[in-house]
Amino acid sequence: xxxxxxxxxxxxxxxxxxxxxxxxxxxxxxxxxxxxxxxxxxxxxxxxxxxxxxxxxxxxxxxxxxxxxxxxxxxxxxxxxxxxxxxxxxxxxxxxxxxxxxxxxxxxxxxxxxxxxxxxxxxxxxxxxxxxxxxxxxxxxxxxxxxxxxxxxxxxxxxxxxxxxxxxxxxxxxxxxxxxxxxxxxxxxxxxxxxxxxxxxxxxxxxxxxxxxxxxxxxxxxxxxxxxxxxxxxxxxxxxxxxxxxxxxxxxxxxxxxx
Numbered sequence: 001x002x003x004x005x006x007x008x009x010x011x012x013x014x015x016x017x018x019x020x021x022x023x024x025x026x027x028x029x030x031x032x033x034x035x036x037x038x039x040x041x042x043x044x045x046x047x048x049x050x051x052x053x054x055x056x057x058x059x060x061x062x063x064x065x066x067x068x069x070x071x072x073x074x075x076x077x078x079x080x081x082x083x084x085x086x087x088x089x090x091x092x093x094x095x096x097x098x099x100x101x102x103x104x105x106x107x108x109x110x111x112x113x114x115x116x117x118x119x120x121x122x123x124x125x126x127x128x129x130x131x132x133x134x135x136x137x138x139x140x141x142x143x144x145x146x147x148x149x150x151x152x153x154x155x156x157x158x159x160x161x162x163x164x165x166x167x168x169x170x171x172x173x174x175x176x177x178x179x180x181x182x183x184x185x186x187x188x189x190x191x192x193x194x195x196x197x198x199x200x201x202x203x204x205x206x207x208x209x210x211x212x213x214x215x216x217x218x219x220x221x222x223x224x225x226x227x228x229x230x231x232x233x234x235x236x237x238x239x240x241x242x243x244x245x246x247x248x249x250x251x252x253x254x255x256x257x258x259x
Contacts, residue, residue, distance in 0.1 A: 022093035050076035062138030127226035163188035203234030
């Protein structure tokens with residue numbers, strides 16, 4: 001599949017070294033099940049699946065830029081406790097995955113990861129109510145899947161997401177000359193075509209990706225069932241910590257309504 005120029009134009013070392021913070025997982029743990037996904041010859045991304053005892057739905061989760069799938073060993077039980085299977089995707093070079101991360105890769109790899117999840121659920125005989133969720137950088141592949149496969153996804157959840165990748169660079173203090181073609185990576189533009197139920201969650205005090213980005217995603221969304229939940233006093237990295245009860249309550253309610 002040809003990568004749109006607007007995506008590949010971001011794959012420059014002076015940009016990627018400030019966006020991607022790949023970190024290795026020391027070894028596989030006994031929490032979760034590992035599923036390698038071949039994304040090209042000799043390169044695999046390793047996802048982690050945390051099944052709920054009586055799962056009624058599955059979240060395909062794309063994490064933030066400084067995290068790994070292994071980090072979710074510690075919090076997966078908060079999802080599985082309410083009947084949600086959690087399938088956490090890693091990026092190239094992160095966790096147990098091979099390769100090198102780039103903007104093009106996180107978009108391109110989202111599709112084979114989604115396909116692998118569907119195979120896993122089919123093999124297990126699990127309910128195939130799939131939701132896609134992305135946090136921060138992960139909002140891009142999540143929105144990509146929601147736009148590509150609306151008939152296979154029950155709902156979209158965006159946490160601390162951004163509307164425009166080029167504006168995101170400005171938020172982190174990068175000043176680079178990039179031709180803005182308005183295609184390929186701008187999340188907001190893709191939201192115009194996404195009609196599945198959509199939940200946006202954002203911290204009130206997020207100064208890395210300001211609340212205005214979530215408000216724009218909400219405005220641009222074509223979904224009839226859409227909602228923005230703002231967690232009071234939370235910033236970019238304390239959203240779940242500060243608003244844990246509200247955070248999981250709105251996710252659980254959103255999923256129950258959508259299935």
